[in-house]
Amino acid sequence: MRKTPTQARSRATVERILEAGRQVLIDDGYETFSTNRVAVAAGISPGSLYQYFSDKASILDIVISRYWEDVSERTAAALALQASSSTGTPAIRSVADALLAGLEQDPALLRVLTEELPASRNRDRHAALVNRVRDLTAAYLRAGSDAMTRPDPQITAWVLVVAMENVALRWVLDRPPYPREAVLEEMVALTAGYLGHATS
Amino acid sequence: MRKTPTQARSRATVERILEAGRQVLIDDGYETFSTNRVAVAAGISPGSLYQYFSDKASILDIVISRYWEDVSERTAAALALQASSSTGTPAIRSVADALLAGLEQDPALLRVLTEELPASRNRDRHAALVNRVRDLTAAYLRAGSDAMTRPDPQITAWVLVVAMENVALRWVLDRPPYPREAVLEEMVALTAGYLGHATS
Amino acid sequence: MRKTPTQARSRATVERILEAGRQVLIDDGYETFSTNRVAVAAGISPGSLYQYFSDKASILDIVISRYWEDVSERTAAALALQASSSTGTPAIRSVADALLAGLEQDPALLRVLTEELPASRNRDRHAALVNRVRDLTAAYLRAGSDAMTRPDPQITAWVLVVAMENVALRWVLDRPPYPREAVLEEMVALTAGYLGHATS
Amino acid sequence: MRKTPTQARSRATVERILEAGRQVLIDDGYETFSTNRVAVAAGISPGSLYQYFSDKASILDIVISRYWEDVSERTAAALALQASSSTGTPAIRSVADALLAGLEQDPALLRVLTEELPASRNRDRHAALVNRVRDLTAAYLRAGSDAMTRPDPQITAWVLVVAMENVALRWVLDRPPYPREAVLEEMVALTAGYLGHATS
DNA sequence: TATGAATGAGAGTTCATTCAT
DNA sequence: TATGAATGAACTCTCATTCAT
Numbered sequence: 001m002r003k004t005p006t007q008a009r010s011r012a013t014v015e016r017i018l019e020a021g022r023q024v025l026i027d028d029g030y031e032t033f034s035t036n037r038v039a040v041a042a043g044i045s046p047g048s049l050y051q052y053f054s055d056k057a058s059i060l061d062i063v064i065s066r067y068w069e070d071v072s073e074r075t076a077a078a079l080a081l082q083a084s085s086s087t088g089t090p091a092i093r094s095v096a097d098a099l100l101a102g103l104e105q106d107p108a109l110l111r112v113l114t115e116e117l118p119a120s121r122n123r124d125r126h127a128a129l130v131n132r133v134r135d136l137t138a139a140y141l142r143a144g145s146d147a148m149t150r151p152d153p154q155i156t157a158w159v160l161v162v163a164m165e166n167v168a169l170r171w172v173l174d175r176p177p178y179p180r181e182a183v184l185e186e187m188v189a190l191t192a193g194y195l196g197h198a199t200s
Numbered sequence: 201m202r203k204t205p206t207q208a209r210s211r212a213t214v215e216r217i218l219e220a221g222r223q224v225l226i227d228d229g230y231e232t233f234s235t236n237r238v239a240v241a242a243g244i245s246p247g248s249l250y251q252y253f254s255d256k257a258s259i260l261d262i263v264i265s266r267y268w269e270d271v272s273e274r275t276a277a278a279l280a281l282q283a284s285s286s287t288g289t290p291a292i293r294s295v296a297d298a299l300l301a302g303l304e305q306d307p308a309l310l311r312v313l314t315e316e317l318p319a320s321r322n323r324d325r326h327a328a329l330v331n332r333v334r335d336l337t338a339a340y341l342r343a344g345s346d347a348m349t350r351p352d353p354q355i356t357a358w359v360l361v362v363a364m365e366n367v368a369l370r371w372v373l374d375r376p377p378y379p380r381e382a383v384l385e386e387m388v389a390l391t392a393g394y395l396g397h398a399t400s
Numbered sequence: 401m402r403k404t405p406t407q408a409r410s411r412a413t414v415e416r417i418l419e420a421g422r423q424v425l426i427d428d429g430y431e432t433f434s435t436n437r438v439a440v441a442a443g444i445s446p447g448s449l450y451q452y453f454s455d456k457a458s459i460l461d462i463v464i465s466r467y468w469e470d471v472s473e474r475t476a477a478a479l480a481l482q483a484s485s486s487t488g489t490p491a492i493r494s495v496a497d498a499l500l501a502g503l504e505q506d507p508a509l510l511r512v513l514t515e516e517l518p519a520s521r522n523r524d525r526h527a528a529l530v531n532r533v534r535d536l537t538a539a540y541l542r543a544g545s546d547a548m549t550r551p552d553p554q555i556t557a558w559v560l561v562v563a564m565e566n567v568a569l570r571w572v573l574d575r576p577p578y579p580r581e582a583v584l585e586e587m588v589a590l591t592a593g594y595l596g597h598a599t600s
Numbered sequence: 601m602r603k604t605p606t607q608a609r610s611r612a613t614v615e616r617i618l619e620a621g622r623q624v625l626i627d628d629g630y631e632t633f634s635t636n637r638v639a640v641a642a643g644i645s646p647g648s649l650y651q652y653f654s655d656k657a658s659i660l661d662i663v664i665s666r667y668w669e670d671v672s673e674r675t676a677a678a679l680a681l682q683a684s685s686s687t688g689t690p691a692i693r694s695v696a697d698a699l700l701a702g703l704e705q706d707p708a709l710l711r712v713l714t715e716e717l718p719a720s721r722n723r724d725r726h727a728a729l730v731n732r733v734r735d736l737t738a739a740y741l742r743a744g745s746d747a748m749t750r751p752d753p754q755i756t757a758w759v760l761v762v763a764m765e766n767v768a769l770r771w772v773l774d775r776p777p778y779p780r781e782a783v784l785e786e787m788v789a790l791t792a793g794y795l796g797h798a799t800s
Numbered sequence: 801t802a803t804g805a806a807t808g809a810g811a812g813t814t815c816a817t818t819c820a821t
Numbered sequence: 822t823a824t825g826a827a828t829g830a831a832c833t834c835t836c837a838t839t840c841a842t
Contacts, residue, residue, distance in 0.1 A: 207821090209820095209821090234810085234811065234812080235811080235812060235813080236810085236811080236812085246812085246813080247813085247814075247815080249813090250812095250813065250814075255812075255813080256811095256812065256813095
């Protein structure tokens with residue numbers, strides 16, 4: 001402890017700033033997100049922010065990155081796990097479930113990130129998620145290719161991911177009057193029909 | 201709009217402002233969209249903006265409305281036309297085609313609207329489009345219900361529209377390396393599989 | 401009529417503008433008094449205002465002048481009439497009454513003129529009123545000088561007018577909870593005591 | 601005030617702003633009083649104003665408050681002191697003197713405040729002053745009521761204060777050609793006559 | 801290192817006035 | 822003469838960033 005007192009303190013300050021940034025984003029929205037607000041929320045002075053972050057954008061960047069990495073991690077984990085341990089519609093259901101769960105986990109931040117931030121801000125992080133899931137899906141499709149009716153696993157994976165993601169996203173954010181279970185069922189049906197599986 | 205322009209000159213000015221607004225949006229992006237920039241781009245003085253528009257937001261509103269009305273009009277027209285004149289996969293293909301075409305028509309503005317504006321700005325307009333298409337789709341599903349394998353046309357229509365929209369949107373904006381024809385084919389397969397049609 | 405059709409129309413327009421100016425002043429207050437508003441209220445175009453008035457100030461000037469001339473006329477008339485036809489406290493009461501009546505006649509405009517306009521705007525007009533009343537008062541004092549206990553009619557007249565005016569003005573505008581009759585009585589007592597008259 | 605300045609530097613800045621506000625008011629008048637002018641006069645940037653003042657009005661408010669508090673303090677102090685230590689005309693003279701002195705102390709600012717500001721801006725502050733003096737006067741009248749010839753101390757005090765205030769104010773601002781001594785004498789006579797005292 | 805005072809460019813907006821029609 | 826579109830300087834206010842302490 002003695003060795004790195006300032007480093008430990010620094011790290012704590014950085015965390016305080018990031019958490020404050022997250023809160024300000026959720027509470028006040030993106031348009032009123034300002035370095036001064038973040039500084040106040042973090043209990044430090046505006047000048048001190050610049051000891052740890054080069055500018056406003058870099059605070060945002062990290063808050064955003066963390067969020068999407070979280071979602072990505074969770075979803076990919078579920079996918080890796082379920083896809084290998086099961087096949088057919090049970091596997092599909094597990095993945096869809098993981099996707100919903102990933103997005104449901106912090107809807108307040110999700111809303112701000114997807115509805116208030118310029119999408120370009122999320123772009124790279126979000127693309128990374130999509131690609132990751134897409135590649136895993138493609139691999140999975142190739143593996144169980146016997147039943148597949150689509151010719152190109154790449155494009156099929158892309159279509160699936162893009163379609164599923166939006167269904168999950170809109171359901172979480174817009175809360176249309178359909179129960180989670182029903183939406184999950186439809187997502188499975190959509191995927192299974194597309195891939196040529198029989199839905200029981 | 202503040203004043204209803206009666207003279208030809210003022211109607212021309214309003215058009216110049218709106219077109220300038222569109223250009224500034226495309227060229228400079230949403231974050232730097234400012235009344236002064238619009239005025240310069242329109243070749244008028246800042247004060248003149250306020251003869252016809254109550255504030256910055258109302259200029260944006262109209263630029264946005266016009267865009268989505270355009271897309272909505274085109275897509276719905278195609279849907280109404282094609283869906284009635286054909287059935288099965290040809291009809292589905294027509295609708296997917298209309299959707300793609302609608303979004304392809306002004307991709308630069310589409311990009312700014314969907315990627316840079318806070319989604320809340322598009323929200324109502326966009327929701328109107330989605331609802332319109334969803335209701336048409338639901339009606340269509342009910343009509344040809346014989347072949348339908350899904351239990352609830354409402355939720356099925358919603359899932360379809362949300363899924364299709366994102367596939368079309370991401371393809372237009374992200375330009376993944378898949379030819380239009382192939383994507384269209386996948387969209388049809390996705391829909392047909394979901395609805396239980398046989399894909400020839 | 402034929403000879404001066406435009407002149408007659410002009411005159412009517414000028415009147416419309418002045419009346420509109422008065423109304424805008426009363427309804428919207430001085431701070432939001434603008435040439436555009438006046439033009440709208442007068443039912444003419446902003447450009448036309450400048451056919452008849454050189455600028456915003458000159459409209460205001462005339463509205464103000466008219467008001468104070470009105471008050472001045474009424475009060476002076478009463479003073480001239482009453483002061484000659486009676487003497488002692490009855491005359492004083494008449495004058496005070498005239499003063500109150502003059503200010504009571506258009507309190508809405510009075511309020512705006514005295515409370516919202518920079519006093520400098522009223523200055524000359526108001527000074528004219530004060531001087532007029534002061535001179536009449538001085539003359540009156542000189543005439544009935546037998547009873548007078550003050551040495552200099554000029555200063556005495558000035559003090560009287562300034563004091564009375566404010567009592568009347570504040571009573572009309574601030575509406576303190578004293579009946580008109582009582583205030584009148586006090587004004588008479590104040591004057592009579594000052595001039596050395598016996599109050600019955 | 602937005603922020604409570606803690607450092608000596610910032611307290612100095614606040615003072616500089618207020619003094620600059622006072623100067624701009626005196627030099628340029630109320631109509632051209634602008635935050636930019638104040639900032640320039642204070643030798644600071646426009647943004648710095650807003651560290652300590654929420655808006656333009658709040659700067660004005662404090663400049664105005666300070667002025668009237670000063671006048672009020674001085675006048676009331678004189679009144680409290682003199683009125684108790686003496687009686688009859690000497691006491692009256694002291695009060696009138698205090699009133700004149702209070703208003704004479706910063707005539708340039710007094711002029712702007714009373715002649716250029718919408719009266720509503722001074723209203724509360726000014727009313728506070730009037731009420732304070734009126735109540736002190738009423739109390740004084742009740743105390744020495746033996747000689748009083750007026751029935752209601754409240755209304756009498758109000759009339760006195762309103763009348764006296766205007767005599768003093770107009771003398772300070774309009775500088776009529778009467779020596780201070782003479783005006784004081786008349787004020788005493790006016791009051792004494794009104795209250796039924798004998799003027800020596 | 802931490803502070804918080806200070807910065808200043810640039811934002812949105814108004815309105816008295818001008819001028820082409 | 823009358824119109825109303827157009828002007829543009831000036832306004833109030835914000836906030837990412839810097840810098841003296």
